[in-house]
Amino acid sequence: MTDMVMACIDGSDASPSVCDYATWVARRLNAPLTFLHVLDHSEYPLQSNLSGAIGLGAREALLEELTVLDEQRNKLALEQGKVMLAAAQEQAEAAGIAGTLTRQRHGHLVEALLDVEAETRVFVMGREGEHPAQHHVGSHVENVVRSVHRPILITVSDFRAPSAVMVAFDGSETMRKGMAMIAASPLLQGLPVHVVKVGDDKPACHEQLAWAHDVLQAAGLDVQTTLLQGEVETALAQFKKAHNIDFMVMGAYGHSRIRELLLGSMTTKMIRHADIPMLVLR
Numbered sequence: 264m265t266d267m268v269m270a271c272i273d274g275s276d277a278s279p280s281v282c283d284y285a286t287w288v289a290r291r292l293n294a295p296l297t298f299l300h301v302l303d304h305s306e307y308p309l310q311s312n313l314s315g316a317i318g319l320g321a322r323e324a325l326l327e328e329l330t331v332l333d334e335q336r337n338k339l340a341l342e343q344g345k346v347m348l349a350a351a352q353e354q355a356e357a358a359g360i361a362g363t364l365t366r367q368r369h370g371h372l373v374e375a376l377l378d379v380e381a382e383t384r385v386f387v388m389g390r391e392g393e394h395p396a397q398h399h400v401g402s403h404v405e406n407v408v409r410s411v412h413r414p415i416l417i418t419v420s421d422f423r424a425p426s427a428v429m430v431a432f433d434g435s436e437t438m439r440k441g442m443a444m445i446a447a448s449p450l451l452q453g454l455p456v457h458v459v460k461v462g463d464d465k466p467a468c469h470e471q472l473a474w475a476h477d478v479l480q481a482a483g484l485d486v487q488t489t490l491l492q493g494e495v496e497t498a499l500a501q502f503k504k505a506h507n508i509d510f511m512v513m514g515a516y517g518h519s520r521i522r523e524l525l526l527g528s529m530t531t532k533m534i535r536h537a538d539i540p541m542l543v544l545r
Contacts, residue, residue: 266294266295266382266383266384267294267295267296267297267364267382267383267384268285268288268289268292268294268295268296268297268383268384268385268387269297269299269376269379269383269385269386269387270282270285270296270297270298270299270351270386270387270388271299271300271301271372271376271386271387271388271389272298272299272300272347272348272351273300273301273347273389274343274347275389275391277389277390277391277418277419278347278351278389279354279421279422280389280418280419280420280421280422281387281388281389281418282298282351282354282355283354283358283421283422284387284416284418284422284540285298285355285387285416286354286355286358286359286360287422287424287425288385288387288416288450289355289360290359290360291449291450291452292384292385292448292449292450293449294384295362295363295364296355296360296363296364297363297364297365297366297379298348298351298352298355298363298364298365298366299365299366299367299368299375299376299379300344300347300348300365300366300367300368301367301368301369301370301371301372301375302337302340302341302344302367302368302369302370303370303371303372341367341369344367345367348365348367349365351363351365352365366379372403372406372407373403373406373407373410373411376407376410376411377410377411380411380412380413383413384413384414385413385414385415385416385542386407386411386413386414386415386416387415387416387418388404388407388415388416388417388418389417389418389419390404390417390418390419390534390537404417404534405530405531405534408515408530408534408543408545409515411545412545413545414444414542414543414544414545415542415543415545416540416541416542416543417534417537417540417541417542417543418540419537419538419539419540419541420538420539420540423509425454425509425510425540426454426455426507426509426510427454427455427457427506427507427508427509427510428451428454428455428456428457428508428510428511428512429456429457429459429499429502429503429506429508429510429511429512430442430445430456430457430458430459430475430511430512430513431459431460431461431499431511431512431513431514431533432458432459432460432471432472432475433460433461433462433514434460434462434468434471435514437514437515437544437545438513438514438544440544441512441514441544442475442478442479443478444544445479445482445484445512446478446479446481446482446484447482451484451512452483452484453485454484454485454510455485455487456479456484456485456486456487457486457487457488457489457502457506457508458472458475458476458479458486458487458488458489459488459489459490459491459498459499459502460472460488460489460490460491461490461491461492461493461494461495461498461499462490462491462492463492464490464492468490469490472488472489472490473488475488476488489502496532496533496536499533500536503539508539509539509540510539510540510542511533511537511539511540511541511542512541512542512544513530513533513541513542513543513544514530514543514544514545515530515543515544515545530543
């Protein structure tokens with residue numbers, strides 16, 4: 264099955280929101296929905312060699328007992344994942360999405376997503392994982408955004424059906440492709456879309472906004488454009504508040520290393536301080 268919505272769930276408080284937003288996306292795109300649970304190697308290794316941890320000369324019985332406990336822990340985590348996947352299916356069915364699929368992987372999150380990338384249209388995941396103190400922004404989310412080449416919807420709070428969209432447009436090749444992607448998709452149809460660029464009041468910036476406006480308007484979207492001045496994050500935050508924006512779209516990383524570092528820093532900063540869901544385009 265191709266072009267599916269892939270929702271990444273775990274044991275965190277973000278999972279119900281991930282389920283709801285994934286259901287909303289699947290309905291808007293008329294796409295199949297799959298829930299994915301990954302048991303990360305760092306938390307649940309497939310095999311553990313405990314002999315070094317307990318020291319030389321340790322009793323064989325103790326080593327065997329620890330090995331059994333480790334196996335039980337893995338089995339319990341596996342069963343817990345199955346319960347979470349079943350709950351996610353029930354939540355989607357209650358929202359009107361039938362026939363959802365589930366997958367469970369044992370490995371690293373990024374590797375698991377790369378394995379299913381070819382059949383995925385958009386990933387949906389929570390900003391914080393099961394252990395937010397350890398897996399904060401800059402670890403699992405940033406690694407995923409840097410690695411996969413599909414749009415990623417990052418949820419940050421309880422579900423609220425989007426009513427106003429802000430697209431942060433910087434004129435880059437990534438976002439030009441992103442505009443074409445938005446235009447070709449039914450995801451934002453029927454919603455007011457504000458295309459916002461932070462830059463100097465110069466003809467080049469206005470031309471870029473005019474181009475974006477024409478692309479989206481030709482696709483039938485309700486679009487307005489705005490040129491803002493000032494520091495990017497602050498300007499976007501003020502615009503979001505003034506226009507009751509509850510859904511944001513932005514690009515991720517560029518191709519050159521310098522550009523990737525600059526955009527990467529801004530993308531991570533925006534995700535870290537976001538209080539609305541963000542669709543990150545590659």
